[in-house]
Amino acid sequence: MKRLRWCLLTTLAMLAALITVLPAGAQARDDAPILDPIPDDPAPSGLGLVLKEVAQLPKSEPSAPPTDPRLARWNRINHVGELPDHSGRLYVPDLNGNLYFLDKKTGKSHVYLDVKGAFPDFYSAAGLGQGFGFVAFHPDFKKNGKFYTAHVESGNALTTKTPDLTPQPKTGYHGVIDEWTADDPKAQTFHGTHRELLRIGFAGRVHNLQQIDFNPNAKPGDADYGKLYMSVGDGGNGNVGDNGGDPQNLGVPQGKILRIDPAGNNSANGKYGIPADNPFAGQSGKVGEIYAYGMRDPHRFSWDTGGTHRMFLAHIGEHEIESIHEVKSGDNIGWSEREGAYTFRKDDRCHLYPLPADDAKYNYDYPVAAYDHDPPADWNCSSDTGHAISGGYVYRGAALPALRGKYLFTDIVDGRLMYTEESEMKRDPAGKHRAQIYSLAAYDTKGNPVTMKQLAGDDRVDLRYGSDAKGEPYLLAKANGKIWKVVGTKSYAGCRPNDVRESRVMSADNWAPVTPSKWRFPGKEVVLAEAGSERPGPRRPFEYAVLKSGPVLGSSKIDAEVRLDTPVDIINRDVIIVFGYQDDTHFYYAHLSTDNSIYPHNGIFVVNGADRLRIDQQWNANRSHGAPPTITDADWHRVRVTHCAGTGEIAVYVDGSTRPAMTALDKTFTSGRVGFGSFDNIGRLRDLTVHANPAR
Structure with missing residues (x-):
């Protein structure tokens, strides 16, 4: 029933968009x-x-x-x-x-x-x-x-x-x-x-x-x-x-x-x-x-x-x-x-x-x-x-x-x-x-x-x-x-975790991918070279790699550059930033996408032993849209994800903006590891730096 509702609302939103962009003087301007x-x-x-x-x-x-x-x-x-x-x-x-x-x-x-x-x-x-x-x-x-x-x-x-x-x-x-x-x-x-x-x-x-x-x-x-x-x-x-x-x-x-x-x-x-x-x-x-x-x-x-x-x-x-x-x-x-x-x-x-x-x-x-x-x-x-x-x-x-x-x-x-x-x-x-x-x-x-x-x-x-x-x-x-x-x-999400700093971690031995054969580690980048496939269990990202070096993290600030390698004519392309990772069915992720018109895209989600649940404050269920699309081209984009474990505040920033693209408030996980991946697209990450406090 939920999927049917999203479909209906998406259709209404598309009709609204078509109506509002009609050229001046068109007959429907006064009638629709x-x-x-x-x-x-x-x-x-x-x-x-x-x-x-x-x-x-x-x-x-x-x-x-x-x-x-x-x-x-x-x-x-x-x-x-x-x-x-x-x-x-x-x-x-x-x-x-x-x-x-x-x-x-x-x-x-x-x-x-x-x-x-x-x-x-x-x-x-x-x-x-x-x-x-x-x-x-x-x-x-x-x-x-x-x-x-x-x-x-x-x-x-x-x-x-x-x-x-x-x-x-x-x-x-x-x-x-x-x-x-x-x-x-x-x-x-x-x-x-x-x-x-x-x-x-x-x-x-x-x-x-x-x-x-x-x-x-x-x-x-x-x-x-x-x-x-x-x-x-x-x-x-x-x-x-x-x-x-x-x-x-x-x-x-x-x-x-x-x-x-x-x-x-x-x-x-x-x-x-x-x-x-x-x-x-x-x-x-x-x-x-x-x-x-x-x-x-x-x-x-x-x-x-x-x-x-x-x-x-x-x-x-x-x-x-x-x-x-x-x-x-x-x-x-x-x-x-x-x-x-x-x-x-x-x-x-x-x-x-x-x-x-x-x-x-x-x-x-x-x-x-x-x-x-x-x-x-x-x-x-x-x-x-x-x-x-x-x-x-x-x-x-x-x-x-x-x-x-x-x-x-x-x-x-x-x-x-x-x-x-x-x-x-x-x-x-x-x-x-x-x-x-x-x-x-x-x-x-x-x-x-x-x-x-x-x-x-x-x-x-x-x-x-x-x-x-x-x-x-x-x-x-x-x-x-x-x-x-x-x-x-x-x-918002103004905590300043600084006790632990992780950087220069691009080598393969620092990462644990879901499917190692789909990944490349050429030196300064982490590359998801092949699209992932849906796996048994809860609905969640298909393919990701977790940074395994360093301690388990509490509050964290993740800075990196990401790029989507999937062609831009595919509107549902995405990459994700993983944080608060416990295991394969328990973690948060920020979904960065070209599309913001359906529930699974361009938002902040939690996977807690069940299908991913959207938790960001920008999702408008009545109009079936979220925050404006975060990545719409094939360029590198600077991304920051801040997770304040004590308050549950989460904020996602893109391209150096002083205002977050997405925010959430959730206390499901207060610690975990970070990672990078996608559902069924390809992309890459570079210049990763993580400032964090060790998990308590």
Whole structure:
């Protein structure tokens, strides 16, 4: 059954590839669905974050028993930041209603403001973003005591209160922005006044108000200083029904980023100002508060505090695409006509389509980075695939040099940690070029590899980034209400075994081949001259030779040059690097191949008394592909395999890259010997050097 599934998935991947490479203008360009919009997966970075748990916020409950099990979390904390008053106090909003202050040194928290208690119609019982969504402190909070909250109301509010901007038909929820003024900004609990600034009506229970914030780069006297930005979702179903098309409608606020002046009064309700430099200010029939538009669920935005101070938005997609956009005044992200750089069709809930030939005339703002969902082959197109992006920010802090210039972000659901290089995040009007996305590992403070699912204690992590005033990153999870600070970085498989050094071992008496007659040892090379044949027992490499000189090795770093002598027109050609070798049915190997489209190729495997098992973290079973092919020609290639026996980390590097081609985490074997071989191809090895620690 497994082989049948791989065959099916491979066929789907090949069809997707054929569709996406059709020439411009071909009839199928507008008619054929794209089965795999973004074939490239996030690549391993070889870098990990060291995480220290600093707090667990109190358990909380929604405003009423939820019907959606995804709302049944320890709590619903969704951000951590630092007050702009040099007090060192962190703040944490909980969607279920409380605003907490958190002591950075002790990790102790207390309620600063009960937002839920301040509003009788407060609602957080349905919808993943409903409740007390966000808080933003005015840059002059130390002097004026002002801060702003976004929350959701329902119930009596729907009949007793009126939205300020055009509501959606069949409004069921109000998103509300309030301004609070503390009598004493230094106080540890709030006492003061508040006033409502803005109320927006939404039809659905999802994609309501998301983030609100101030531009940290703006200084007193700048046009942007003190202007409040708000990301406003499409209310759910912004592509169909009564509110279909709202994100493209400049006459309504849904599906937009808004920008207002809380200190002004020229808005329709007189409670705030509409900045004159907003792109649509003063234009008839258009909402002057709009800064950018065309959005489904604009989850998180941030400004780079270095570089050219660009604004970035993490946008949660519908079908397939989780995207990052650079946002400028007047930009149109494209929803619901586009999802990422693909055509969204309202008559097809299962696929995206290529862009039309005349797409340039629309001037959509396509992603500077993106990844897709890769749903399983049996996905029914209506269920949640378990992916959603949560944007972080470009790291410009001082404590973690390895992260500088990287835009850090997460997948909310599965807890993956990722980044892109800010320098590679460039706008492309055609939507073809995007920055490479890299995956990050995670470690506890003892250096043990961990995952965010493990740290959160749940397969659904509900993970988000925050930061302090110095730009140092924090992570927080709703699953268990915990907050971790990133206290360091660590190289993946970064052990440095140096006690034993093996080199100049090319002579035949140093090697033990499976079939000696198939091997040649001319002096500076080890040559597999004849292809091997399948042998009885578990499925494993057919022919290899093990280096028998020296001690049995523990952690090891293997450096060598390899060459494939099988003709390049044979796509499934391969060589292998053996390590952790115990005997003929117990060892690891790294498979280096021209092909990455089927399970046995181009990956890291373990043979443990049974058929070889793939253990690398790059295999995408839903799309039947692994890491990009490692060897595609007849040239020599430099290969490094690092195996850290203590942690189980394995990394494979090719041609001097600082980032691994493949990684794995497995503790089956903590010692063994190294070797070289293939399944049924021929090749050779030279310049072998092994640094290792003796087996214990």
